[in-house]
Amino acid sequence: MPLDIVSSSKAHGGTQGVYRHHSRSTDTVMTFAVFTPPQAETGRVPVLWYLSGLTCSHQNAMDKAEYRKAAAEHGVMIVLPDTSPRGAGVPDEAGNWQFGSGAGFYLDATREPYAANYRMYSYVTDELPGYLATHFPADMRRQSIMGHSMGGHGALTIVLKNPDRYRSASALAPIVQPTTADWSKGAFDKYLGVGSKAQREYDATLLIQDGRRYPEFYVDQGTADEFLDTGLRPTLLRDACEKAGIRLTLNMREGYDHSYNFISTFMGDHVAYHAGHLHR
């Protein structure tokens, strides 16, 4: 499984790199970013996955999420996957930012013509961890996961399905019930089929209803987020966690919107939260 280095640059004492490889999960070339903290010079370091939101690639958070300072201080590797397969031959919908390129929703599609490429769940939980273990000074026994918006949905659903693999999980403005939210329902119907049982496997609140558990979620949500009431609806997660006995820290952040200004403001808190679990 060869890996190409697209770029590599010293940052905050560590290395910010961008890497490219052919993915067997998506059957496309995939690009991802890794920040390797300075502590990796003397041993393997724990891994924090950051899953990005709709329309983003690895690049947006790499440029704007301001995670490197905290990651260098805490000795945590940050991994930023892309949000979908891309490229010639991948079925896409030009002009629809809620489906196709940039909108993989961290699921494995079951419906044609999407099932061959849109397999971001397998990519993030199975294939890419293999690359980290092989090519990077990553201690894969210590992983945590977080994400923003669609990536928050990804982080929550992935830990609910793999609770023993991740030491902690957090989210910034997550989509908590994508099967009914206005900006994700259409994609779920196309990737997984209208009314399919598979949809429940990729919906955080429904996974909790169906008995999946995780000890604790740490969530920040801006009160001025333009998608709060229609796409995000954190109270649905709060209700599901209360019923299930899952600890939820839900910080409503006064005046913050959905942008990277919100993400970068609270990123340091999230890295510190995960570092507390990863270095325990």
Place this chain on the structure above:
Amino acid sequence: MPLDIVSSSKAHGGTQGVYRHHSRSTDTVMTFAVFTPPQAETGRVPVLWYLSGLTCSHQNAMDKAEYRKAAAEHGVMIVLPDTSPRGAGVPDEAGNWQFGSGAGFYLDATREPYAANYRMYSYVTDELPGYLATHFPADMRRQSIMGHSMGGHGALTIVLKNPDRYRSASALAPIVQPTTADWSKGAFDKYLGVGSKAQREYDATLLIQDGRRYPEFYVDQGTADEFLDTGLRPTLLRDACEKAGIRLTLNMREGYDHSYNFISTFMGDHVAYHAGHLHR
């Protein structure tokens, strides 16, 4: 002098805004970014100018320079001007990243057809301060200035010509002798005339040779900077400062390149340095 708000978003407790206005200096519409720290809610705050490098607009540093956390902690407003006039009617050279759009060099051009628009020195030192005083909670008695690469050149030359106006000056990988550097000499010849006396007015090392003084410069420079030996040449600044009795802190940063990974790594130090002078 009306001002349009292009965007405004809460960040690190303050406000990251983008603004647009018609500039009398450049006779074009100009866009700039301002981060207003939370301390401005209770009074005017000091101002740190950040001048960007070649090819950049206000946007690059706004996205990637990671100044907001430190600025919010220290109660400093950060102002990011564009690097040149832009738009229809502005003479430009398509494809030349070292001249024209994105390459204003913080000078007032004297040669046609550039003299009518390329007046970034006046814009940054005279016109834009007026907007800050009028439209923002800025304490214009407390200003400092910094910049990267071409913007480092801007910061150094502007304080040498206006030493009483700025409380401190710093630079990241500055162009210290643009009249002879490979990537700036051509622009200086076109904006100001080949061999013109005006060129000395916009060259930090020559201004120092000609008797201009400033108490102290704080400079960071990456050792892996791809432009170190041909475009930047910090030893020329060190020699000029030594002869002139100007205190120079020149930190050679092992392994850092010319990118925003370098800038963002040391931005917090620079904001803290200026805050020390601005809050004195």
